[in-house]
Amino acid sequence: MKNSRVENATASVGIIGFGAFGQLIAKHLNQKFKMLAYDPSPHLREDASKLGVSIASLGQVAKCDVIVVASPVSSFESVVRSIAPICRPGAIIVDVGSVKVQPSEIMDRFLPEYVSIVATHPLFGPQSARNGIRGLKVAVCPIRGHHHTHVAAFLRKHLGLHVIVTTPDQHDRDAATVQGITHLIAKVLLNMGPLPSRMTTKSFDLISEAISMVQHDAPEVFEAIESANPYAKEVRQRFFSMAFELNSFLEDSERHD
């Protein structure tokens, strides 16, 4: 572990995609690493310099010791293909998206043999991380090489995260329910308009809090969960068919009253 790039204070970390999540990563790593970030949007220099991160070209970022791909699902494959020919032997490539099967396959297919690949999914966002990330959960899937043990140790030891080692397939099965259900409920309730906040029960307050945590998520997150997770459709169909069943049951019992 001593020789691991992840545990080496002078290691460089490059973030590709400097949106809300890329910035959250920077905020928690900037004390420990030399940080570079690349984003296609040109308006991020100020945000970056506040976080102690240098905005750089994709070519520069791709030469870091650890490369964190935090791009939306839609551009994930093109980003991976762009860095594949430039990244250095021994580099660790980490992704952080909400689905794991598809990005892991893309990284495994296009990245050169001489890099390590660790697929991760921090099970939190800017909202749930507002009061710090200690104790929050992160899924870690070993894809290639043994660096996942260093990544997991770092996340546990230095960031205080609860690390769940799993496979991309098992991750996507669980996430389809966990994230799929949360976002479906949030979408339905937010479409219903402003919810009561004064005369509420404890359980309703918990549901409102859950919704407020995901309501400002980028649209790409919902898109990723619903269209890029191979198990999302099944969960959605079960959710809606249970809802339809309950609806018919209540309509029927009304008719018989």
Add this chain to the structure above:
Amino acid sequence: MKNSRVENATASVGIIGFGAFGQLIAKHLNQKFKMLAYDPSPHLREDASKLGVSIASLGQVAKCDVIVVASPVSSFESVVRSIAPICRPGAIIVDVGSVKVQPSEIMDRFLPEYVSIVATHPLFGPQSARNGIRGLKVAVCPIRGHHHTHVAAFLRKHLGLHVIVTTPDQHDRDAATVQGITHLIAKVLLNMGPLPSRMTTKSFDLISEAISMVQHDAPEVFEAIESANPYAKEVRQRFFSMAFELNSFLEDSERHD
């Protein structure tokens, strides 16, 4: 207030309906009042004596200074009609159900002029009250007489509750959303089977916690919310129509991919 029966330590409180909620009330009032309880089920003597409550006939309970009707919606009217001819002048009749319009009308129609009527809805149940009730919410609707101010003061001062004074109509409007939505979501998710508990997000944990708070509620609670609240149907129809709309939207966007 000094002369109020509610603030008088020797006042008697009679609970009609000694189910989970009637027992919760007893637990929080037994230090302060002489407590009697009536329940049609004969198996409650032991529970009652543990709580310092004497099981009595409906006739005895109906002669208390304060009568709390904690019966299910289905038998509410017959209970009110039974106690109407026996209750004493100056008595305070309080109900505690999840809906307020219908029970308030029943109490107002059948109870004699010489009693006070206060409709209440403690916005919690045995699950959410497990760690005490201080800070939890209770809706209080003045129906007849001025004793509602004493009842509200008692709930605030002695039980530490957050009292929300409202009308039966406004209560039912808000509760239709607050309780209707919580129970609809809980029913749908519980029908989907065991939910993941390991690889979860904070927001999903909050939803799971909300569900666990209502999943052991008596079936009468769901029934009361769905069929006795005049606004429940409208909320349910909006919930389901938003769900259907989201379903079609997701099916469509899949087809066009």
